[in-house]
Amino acid sequence: MIKTVMFDLDGTLLPFVQDEFIKLYFGGLCRALAPYGYDPDSAVKNVWRGTKAMVENDGSRLNSEAFWELFRAAFPNKPEVREVCDEFYINEFDAVKTCLKRTPDHTPLIERLKNAGLEVVLATNPLFPECAVATRLSWVGLSESDFAYITNYDNSTFCKPNPKYFTELLKKLGRQPEECFMVGNSVPDDIIPTKGLGMGTFLVPEFAENPNGEDISQFLSGTVEQAVEHILSL
Numbered sequence: 001m002i003k004t005v006m007f008d009l010d011g012t013l014l015p016f017v018q019d020e021f022i023k024l025y026f027g028g029l030c031r032a033l034a035p036y037g038y039d040p041d042s043a044v045k046n047v048w049r050g051t052k053a054m055v056e057n058d059g060s061r062l063n064s065e066a067f068w069e070l071f072r073a074a075f076p077n078k079p080e081v082r083e084v085c086d087e088f089y090i091n092e093f094d095a096v097k098t099c100l101k102r103t104p105d106h107t108p109l110i111e112r113l114k115n116a117g118l119e120v121v122l123a124t125n126p127l128f129p130e131c132a133v134a135t136r137l138s139w140v141g142l143s144e145s146d147f148a149y150i151t152n153y154d155n156s157t158f159c160k161p162n163p164k165y166f167t168e169l170l171k172k173l174g175r176q177p178e179e180c181f182m183v184g185n186s187v188p189d190d191i192i193p194t195k196g197l198g199m200g201t202f203l204v205p206e207f208a209e210n211p212n213g214e215d216i217s218q219f220l221s222g223t224v225e226q227a228v229e230h231i232l233s234l
Contacts, residue, residue, distance in 0.1 A: 002200065002234055004148075004175050005113055008184035009124035009133070011207040013106055013140055013224065016099040018209065024096040032088040036079045046074040054127055055159045059168070063126050063153040089132035097139040105141035109228045116232055122147045123169060123182065125189065126156035149173060160189035166197055181234075183227045187214045195219075200234075202227040 007013055010021065029047070030040040050067035057066045068082060097103075113120050124133060130152040134144050144150060151169060158165040170177060177198035184190025184201075186209040191201045203221040210216060220230065 001179065002118065002181050002231060003179040004119040004121055004173060004181070005231055006121045006123035006169075006180060006182045006194075006199075007224075008182075008186065008190050009122060009136060011185035011209065012183060012190075012204050013142070014136060015101045015104065015207060017101075017207055021096065021099045024099050025093070028092050028096060029085070029088060032084060032092060033081060036081055036084065038075065038078060038081070042074070046071050049074070051127055054153065055162075057157055057159060059157040059164060061157065063156050063159060064129070067127075067153060086129060086131055089129060089135055093132060093135050094138070097136075100139060103140065104224075106224070107141045107146065109224065110142065110146050112228060112232065118231070119148045119173070120146070121169070121173065122150040123166070123184075123190075124151055125160045126151040126153045126165070127159065129153055160186070161193055163193040163197060166193055166199070170197075181231055183224065183231075185209060187216065187219075188212060191219055200231075202230060 010016070011018060026044050026047070030038070030043055033043050034040070050070045053066040053070045054063040057063055072080070110120055122133070130144070130150070133150055133152050137143055137146075149172065156165065156168065158168055170180065181200040181202070182190055182194040183204060185204045185207050187203065188211065189209065191203050195201045201219060203216060203219045204224055204227065205216060205221050206223070208216065
């Protein structure tokens, strides 16, 4: 019996193409860091290196610790900018919503699931702080209070596509895989790891990420609305 529904964020609840989002995101972040002496090319390069450190995290530390340890070491003579970045995510980051292909209001969908007695979790790849996730949720009419749990880089020690990201999340929720259902747009990040653990899955293919060319006909797929209808029919 399904008790928990997990949603990915970027490309799933947020209808955008990842490359367009990244271009706008990095442009804004570099502008925020420039007054503190951070060269844009070096900043971007080391954000990517920090992201790689989080993706390769082995569970021994928080993802935020993996990121900031690497980023600070890359700029030993520059001012500390973690708070600067948080301010960017709370304020200027909102301008990046222009990457959205449309602006759906997902509140009714989430409310339908909750009214059916289901726990709703935002299983977004924990590469960002909580404040950045909150800003992105607002783009589609959602807030942190709409979810029972939200992963971010301060409460996670693994990242997708590592299956341990999901096993860590399951442990925190006190759920067995067969009690959970994952809705996402990335075949390697959202679908394959959860399917392998025994969770139900639903692929949202509009902005699908499928770098390995998997045959997606083998997966249940459709819109976010169709995913919710399917889950409520189980």
